[in-house]
Amino acid sequence: MERNLQASSAITRRKAEHIDICLQKDVAGRGIDSGWGNYRFVHKALPEIRFADISTATQFLGKPLQTPLLVSSMTGGTEEAWQLNRLLAEAAEAHGWALGLGSMRAALEHPETARTFCVRQWAPSIPILANLGAVQLNYGVSIDDCRQLVQMAEADGLVLHLNPMQEIFQPDGDTDFAGLLAKIEQLCRQLEVPVGVKEVGMGIDADTARQLADAGAAFIDTAGAGGTSWIRVEGYRSPEPVKRQAAEAFGDWGLSAADSLIQVRRALPAMTIAASGGIQNGVDAAKALALGANLSGTGRALLKAAAESEHKLDETMARFTFELKAAMFGIGAAALGELQATDRLIHRSD
Amino acid sequence: MERNLQASSAITRRKAEHIDICLQKDVAGRGIDSGWGNYRFVHKALPEIRFADISTATQFLGKPLQTPLLVSSMTGGTEEAWQLNRLLAEAAEAHGWALGLGSMRAALEHPETARTFCVRQWAPSIPILANLGAVQLNYGVSIDDCRQLVQMAEADGLVLHLNPMQEIFQPDGDTDFAGLLAKIEQLCRQLEVPVGVKEVGMGIDADTARQLADAGAAFIDTAGAGGTSWIRVEGYRSPEPVKRQAAEAFGDWGLSAADSLIQVRRALPAMTIAASGGIQNGVDAAKALALGANLSGTGRALLKAAAESEHKLDETMARFTFELKAAMFGIGAAALGELQATDRLIHRSD
Amino acid sequence: MERNLQASSAITRRKAEHIDICLQKDVAGRGIDSGWGNYRFVHKALPEIRFADISTATQFLGKPLQTPLLVSSMTGGTEEAWQLNRLLAEAAEAHGWALGLGSMRAALEHPETARTFCVRQWAPSIPILANLGAVQLNYGVSIDDCRQLVQMAEADGLVLHLNPMQEIFQPDGDTDFAGLLAKIEQLCRQLEVPVGVKEVGMGIDADTARQLADAGAAFIDTAGAGGTSWIRVEGYRSPEPVKRQAAEAFGDWGLSAADSLIQVRRALPAMTIAASGGIQNGVDAAKALALGANLSGTGRALLKAAAESEHKLDETMARFTFELKAAMFGIGAAALGELQATDRLIHRSD
Amino acid sequence: MERNLQASSAITRRKAEHIDICLQKDVAGRGIDSGWGNYRFVHKALPEIRFADISTATQFLGKPLQTPLLVSSMTGGTEEAWQLNRLLAEAAEAHGWALGLGSMRAALEHPETARTFCVRQWAPSIPILANLGAVQLNYGVSIDDCRQLVQMAEADGLVLHLNPMQEIFQPDGDTDFAGLLAKIEQLCRQLEVPVGVKEVGMGIDADTARQLADAGAAFIDTAGAGGTSWIRVEGYRSPEPVKRQAAEAFGDWGLSAADSLIQVRRALPAMTIAASGGIQNGVDAAKALALGANLSGTGRALLKAAAESEHKLDETMARFTFELKAAMFGIGAAALGELQATDRLIHRSD
Ligand SMILES: Cc1cc2nc3c(=O)[nH]c(=O)nc-3n(C[C@H](O)[C@@H](O)[C@H](O)COP(=O)(O)O)c2cc1C
Ligand SMILES: Cc1cc2nc3c(=O)[nH]c(=O)nc-3n(C[C@H](O)[C@@H](O)[C@H](O)COP(=O)(O)O)c2cc1C
Numbered sequence A, B, C, D: 001m002e003r004n005l006q007a008s009s010a011i012t013r014r015k016a017e018h019i020d021i022c023l024q025k026d027v028a029g030r031g032i033d034s035g036w037g038n039y040r041f042v043h044k045a046l047p048e049i050r051f052a053d054i055s056t057a058t059q060f061l062g063k064p065l066q067t068p069l070l071v072s073s074m075t076g077g078t079e080e081a082w083q084l085n086r087l088l089a090e091a092a093e094a095h096g097w098a099l100g101l102g103s104m105r106a107a108l109e110h111p112e113t114a115r116t117f118c119v120r121q122w123a124p125s126i127p128i129l130a131n132l133g134a135v136q137l138n139y140g141v142s143i144d145d146c147r148q149l150v151q152m153a154e155a156d157g158l159v160l161h162l163n164p165m166q167e168i169f170q171p172d173g174d175t176d177f178a179g180l181l182a183k184i185e186q187l188c189r190q191l192e193v194p195v196g197v198k199e200v201g202m203g204i205d206a207d208t209a210r211q212l213a214d215a216g217a218a219f220i221d222t223a224g225a226g227g228t229s230w231i232r233v234e235g236y237r238s239p240e241p242v243k244r245q246a247a248e249a250f251g252d253w254g255l256s257a258a259d260s261l262i263q264v265r266r267a268l269p270a271m272t273i274a275a276s277g278g279i280q281n282g283v284d285a286a287k288a289l290a291l292g293a294n295l296s297g298t299g300r301a302l303l304k305a306a307a308e309s310e311h312k313l314d315e316t317m318a319r320f321t322f323e324l325k326a327a328m329f330g331i332g333a334a335a336l337g338e339l340q341a342t343d344r345l346i347h348r349s350d
């Protein structure tokens, strides 16, 4: 109990630091970029559609969505995080986006923080995702614990995050990643809701994606490099000079977000894929969808907006939606399926 | 009537703002360039011709032209625009260029502005093009209206512009582009003068060009990206923060001017093609001609010159002509046909 | 006579301006470079030779040369030019380089300037080249005139320069380049000494080189782009605003020095070729030799050194020679033939 | 004797200058880089190993090594150098790295400096390499002399360095590299300990590597370009203006460290190879190992750390080790052999 309380306060302190660093420091990867900029749409001067007719409707985890956009898993566990989660939930409901919650490990270890993840009341209709570090399955978290998290959040699914590089740069990180795949498989087979798997900004490659699909993952969020680098975030926080300095050498680590999406889609034509990592606007989102994603997730850009104001968050989500539709108009796609099947996305060098 | 007057004053206000923004702000696309710079001429040290013998004579819409250069469609509808149109007309006549007028919708909705498009008296011998947004065919403009515009301007042809992206970024833009192709076809079949089609800075791709050719377009002006970005222009003007911000994400939208020309020429070997978008000098124009254009059009660079002074405009046109001839001399081409057939234009990477 | 005097003073004024501009202004091509930097030598860690044994001896126009280096044709006609020619001649003799004189048209039109080209007394043993604009053959210069120039300079050969772009940018330039090839052929067939042909900084392409070889040219100096741009030099001098501005659009005109050499060598395996244009040091010279040149010429870099001091010129020539030998050592080449046959020069992208 | 003393003081002065310049000036090659940055690891989100289980153990010259890292040959001969050697030896012993000593020519010519190379007492268990310029075999150094150096240093092997470009830029350099290969072969055949061969920063190509293998070299240290440029170092020191200036033209001389490693490994699949040149951190080292190296060497970065403090040196070595393991974790490699056999290193352009 004692131990749990300490752990909990360590976790909440860490969470608060993460958010501060992400809001204030340069945490973008260095020497790598997301890769969305390598692609361009081929303009269609005669779209032959009405802008007003464009629909971005889709569905996720059995629920309808107005847009194929996702608030990436980010926060929870502290008072400030709770406020952010509430803002994000309200805005996601209003704009018809899906919502990911931040890692819920704190809620397990320190139950009084559980309420910071309970935002269903502000987002009654949209898909909500519970979240947990997959590595915790090696550190005592059971399938029942996971079940509890899903119920607590009234979530439609659970997403496990893979963050090996973050753990080794993090002070006292959980660095035993041995035999995780088998445990992920067990969880996927036994949990009542769909279980997805994501990275946290280093991307998932084709081989890993295939293993996850075989293990029963219901969806994959590629979470590729080019957006937030968690090695750099941990580098800023680290009390160990060696790790602080080493973080520099890993500034370009990871599969770029675009590359990760492309290889996972190629490997798994039928998988539900969310693409994320460095998606800054609706044109990037449109590119991700045209490259094969079912959903496009954004994290830090929304966090910054939410931290500024409710109004800014609303404006930012409205902007993403407008940009997505504008991109669809510009290639003459009236529905999401047409965007996803377009041959009007080309690599810059072609 | 009331409504028309309001519309008219809205149109004229918009036109005046467009010109101010184009003269004062950075409105060039970002992250895309015209592509002319990707091509180079292979110098011929022994041209075996006399510079004085070089001829750039051609013809357009049945009229002879001293040079294969075109003042791109730009303005009209206001007092200032009228002054500019007159300057451009006089200079075009003097230098033997073709002349495009700006969108004449104002003249339809508010007839007292019609005279601002009447410049035939200052340009008795050159081809003049009337201009209208194609999308207006979905908003009540009839074939008879078009006929009236041509007569009003004593024009040799009508050019319809396609500007879908501008319309969606423009406040209260006309964003219903459904079923336009059929209406363009009707117009082409029924109007007494040739009807051409152009973009306004995002380029026309091969498929669209083929559709337009089948619909009876007499000529195509590719108006590719890399010069003026109308999304950015509208972004500056927009009262809506979402659109202002979204304009940033579309800074690189569009087919580059060079790429557009190349694909349209490949698709339509016999079409009369004007190439435009970011043509800053006679060397760019020469490249466009060597890449398959019949005419090369320039907009903003001439607007700036005209806004400075009649003298500057004259100097600018003289410069374009000298540069075009100098480029021809440098590869040993004495006539336009030799420039157009040259194998002395190469891609930089070759 | 009157006319000649005026012409002469116009020529000498022009020559003085050329030198001033070349010494003081940025006259390098823009948007094009010489291309030498695209090549690299593959280092040989075990050269298996003595540095002291390296020989760069060769011969040109039947005379032995200590190094395969050439002072490019530059100047004459004025008092200052005479001083420079004398310095260049003494240094070339001392270091065993070949020497090109500047255009000798002044000496024909204004005979009292002839002595400014007479430097044989300071350079008794090396090959000296007389120089004339080929286009002058269209403006009254006869074969006998050429013969006179060679004798005046006690030259071992005559080199005609092709400068079409310079002439059209130059005020009152001689721009009739029609039918020159036939006249060059006559001259080559009838003059007693070898006649070479060079550009002045825009390069010679394979086709032109083949024509010149067929016409009897004894050697070709490619004089490619990337060094001095004569369009820019004339742009600085021009009283005509149109030409001043147009010079900007031609900043990247020309075949790069490396490309020109490569295509001429490929077209003419047995021709004597001097490579020049932007050769700044002995490594560039070594690259030119490894790419197929027999000689490597340098102009402006030597002019700058000579204008600074006799000592600086001596140092510069010593540096070129050391650098050439050091490059040879670094690939294990003890003689020029080994450098020219090396497979240790690669394109950077390979 | 007199002569030896003078030579010795010249050598020791030179050594001191080398270290000062390397610590204070920009001595990195210009226009060339090591090439490690052209490669990237493909992240494995599910490594399936424990970080704590990762082993980097290997062996070199018959001795076990904790890490496949090598302190490159650097110094000796002066009081300051002796201090540095001692620090490097202690740290190498503590971290389980191999240790190279600087050139021991001074110890031959001036025996009282021998003790500056005697660091075995502080590094009892690790492989130590004696070092000598191969060219000295052409200047009177015998096999017996070499035997003496090895004994003096209680070394496990001798490494000969090839430094032709350094010698020609160095005042009074030893520039007779003729017939060296045969002498190297004799030495390899007759010395009791293994003899390796290295460059000093210009790289070894495939042909030279094959010759050295045939001559009996026990290992090759590629020492490629992109790290310290000895031409630039000597350029700073040179009293001769010609050499100082010429050093600029050779700023990009040499085979990049990555290219050198790749070609030597391809040519000699079974050779023991140390890769060095511009290796700044453990990720670079991991790349070298994945590209085929058995060991990865670092020079200047360690010298700088040692010159700062013992603590800094310790931290730097700890950092290299952590970074190497972190890179292995990030691709799921638990042992060195897995890193060396990985297909998770790709060229950036792929
Ligand atoms: C402040 C912050 C906190 C995050 N926390 C979590 C987390 O708890 N669980 C998780 O799976 N991912 C977390 N992420 C990673 C995002 O979900 C990331 O995977 C996604 O790609 C967003 O990328 P972007 O920030 O570049 O848009 C966090 C990201 C940020 C910026
Ligand atoms: C101030 C301005 C006004 C314009 N107005 C029109 C117009 O009314 N109708 C039209 O078809 N194009 C219009 N254009 C677009 C030009 O005709 C454009 O298509 C052409 O490519 C010129 O490109 P450039 O400005 O890069 O030279 C306008 C351009 C400018 C700069």
Ligand SMILES: Cc1cc2nc3c(=O)[nH]c(=O)nc-3n(C[C@H](O)[C@@H](O)[C@H](O)COP(=O)(O)O)c2cc1C
Pocket: C018, C019, C022, C072, C073, C074, C075, C101, C102, C103, C131, C160, C161, C198, C199, C200, C201, C223, C224, C226, C227, C228, C276, C277, C278, C279, C297, C298, C299, C300, C301, C303
């Ligand atoms: C000041 C100056 C004057 C020149 N005058 C002549 C000339 O009279 N005749 C000629 O054939 N080339 C002349 N050239 C051109 C050089 O010979 C040129 O062809 C050669 O490539 C040297 O290039 P670089 O200056 O880049 O080294 C001149 C060059 C310079 C810099």
Ligand SMILES: Cc1cc2nc3c(=O)[nH]c(=O)nc-3n(C[C@H](O)[C@@H](O)[C@H](O)COP(=O)(O)O)c2cc1C
Pocket: D018, D019, D022, D072, D073, D074, D075, D101, D102, D103, D131, D160, D161, D198, D199, D200, D201, D223, D224, D226, D227, D228, D276, D277, D278, D279, D297, D298, D299, D300, D301, D303
């Ligand atoms: C200060 C200094 C002194 C050196 N002295 C020697 C030497 O005596 N013998 C030798 O073989 N290499 C010597 N080297 C070269 C290194 O061993 C070099 O080959 C290796 O690649 C290290 O590269 P880096 O400095 O880029 O890490 C020296 C390097 C430095 C920086």
